Amino acid sequence: MxxxxxxxxxxxxxxxxxxxxxxxxxxxxxxxxxxxxxxxxxxxxxxxxxxxxxxxxxxxxxxxxxxxxxxxxxxxxxxxxxxxxxxxxxxxxxxxxxxxxxxxxxxxxxxxxxxxxxxxxxxxxxxxxxxxxxxxxxxxxxxxxxxxxxxxxxxxxxxxxxxxxxxxxxxxxxxxxxxxxxxxxxxxxxxxxxxxxxxxxxxxxxxxFPAAKVKKDRPHRYGIAWWVRPGNEVWLVRRPVKGLLGGMAALPGPVWSEQRPAVNPLAIHRHGFTHFTLDLMVVPCAEPPAGEGWWQSVSDLGSAGLPTLYRRAIEAALHAEREPRLAA
Structure with a gap:
């Protein structure tokens, strides 16, 4: 050229x-x-x-x-x-x-x-x-x-x-x-x-041009997000520094797995990551789990610095609380 x-x-x-x-x-x-x-x-x-x-x-x-x-x-x-x-x-x-x-x-x-x-x-x-x-x-x-x-x-x-x-x-x-x-x-x-x-x-x-990339099937995982909300606040934690969403604000929960947990979620948010998809199940919990965290006002969630995964999961949970059905 x-x-x-x-x-x-x-x-x-x-x-x-x-x-x-x-x-x-x-x-x-x-x-x-x-x-x-x-x-x-x-x-x-x-x-x-x-x-x-x-x-x-x-x-x-x-x-x-x-x-x-x-x-x-x-x-x-x-x-x-x-x-x-x-x-x-x-x-x-x-x-x-x-x-x-x-x-x-x-x-x-x-x-x-x-x-x-x-x-x-x-x-x-x-x-x-x-x-x-x-x-x-x-x-x-x-x-x-x-x-x-x-x-x-x-x-x-x-x-x-x-x-x-x-x-x-x-x-x-x-x-x-x-x-x-x-x-x-x-x-x-x-x-x-x-x-x-x-x-x-x-x-x-x-x-x-260029030739289309061959898309690979992404594996699917499941996660639990504990929903601790005794009023107008919700319990948030900070994810471990190393790993996916490291250091970001989040709902508490165990490590994600490939097996669907036997829980009755208030809401489910399906999220796509680069290498896998995730069903994050928001499950009501009476008390905060062990570990550090903080209470965040529901009216001020925008200032918490939540990544899209948890922001959407919280939106689904709040919607489910207003509606007598599962928000997915």
Missing amino acids: DATAANLLLEHHRRHARDLPWRMTPRDPYRTWLSEVMLQQTTVATVTPRFLRFVERWPTVEALAAAPDEDILGEWAGLGYYARARNLIACARAVAERGAFPTTEVELRKLPGLGAYTAAAVAAIAFGEDAAAIDTNVERVAARVFAIADRKAAGEAAKGWFPAGHHGEFAEALMDLGSNICRPKAPNCQVCPIAAHCRARALGCPEA
């Missing part, structure tokens, strides 16, 4: 780039890093208001590093993939300790939680290094432009397409193109600035 398509895309991006709160001039490494962590497997529409809340509350990486874990995890609640939040905390503290973000991809990779993509994105966007940031949007665009079925091979091919001196800008141009025009379904080829250079479009089947 010659430089013509890259130049056309850059020119289009300069005219039509999305106005996003982390795209400051000059670029702030803290905002660049924070946005890239938040955007992993999460949409721009979901991230934008949460990003603004984060930077208003913690405007610098030093402020974030000094914040209690519980406050950060609570602010993260609802964004999902909670290992990102724990890595965010560890990375902020490592950066604060060293005094600043490293400026190269190689050094950024040494920070907690920074994989190949995030390190390259921060190095290219915030520091101007020629580092190729390859995410799923970039892989999809490259797969279609080069007519390469394999997603990873397309990502490798894309690395040679980034114009020298413009890696950060080109990465954002590819991301915007993949998000707004070269979408997974129904790509809008009619308005694509590089349609004339796209081999998949020339073949008449852009949606065939």
Whole structure:
């Protein structure tokens, strides 16, 4: 692929780039890093208001590093993939300790939680290094432009397409193109600035690239969440730091298992995780189980920092209390 398509895309991006709160001039490494962590497997529409809340509350990486874990995890609640939040905390503290973000991809990779993509994105966007940031949007665009079925091979091919001196800008141009025009379904080829250079479009089947992933059946598990509510409060606990939803606020309960427990739940919330699905059974309990926890006002559950699983389970339980039937 010659430089013509890259130049056309850059020119289009300069005219039509999305106005996003982390795209400051000059670029702030803290905002660049924070946005890239938040955007992993999460949409721009979901991230934008949460990003603004984060930077208003913690405007610098030093402020974030000094914040209690519980406050950060609570602010993260609802964004999902909670290992990102724990890595965010560890990375902020490592950066604060060293005094600043490293400026190269190689050094950024040494920070907690920074994989190949995030390190390259921060190095290219915030520091101007020629580092190729390859995410799923970039892989999809490259797969279609080069007519390469394999997603990873397309990502490798894309690395040679980034114009020298413009890696950060080109990465954002590819991301915007993949998000707004070269979408997974129904790509809008009619308005694509590089349609004339796209081999998949020339073949008449852009949606065939990259090849669809084979979906695997996810195992199913069951969990119990004890519902201790003697009035207008509910008993909450904090999950163990290590493991799924680590450090997040939750309803108390035993370890989840593959066997359905013999209980009579007030409500059931079915939830899908990346690798399994879960039926969380909310079961009334007269007294709080042993261990640390706190009483949370039902009218103030929004401030508890509950992840989506437990927020939805509580909503189902409250609905079931109002209705004489099981809420599922």
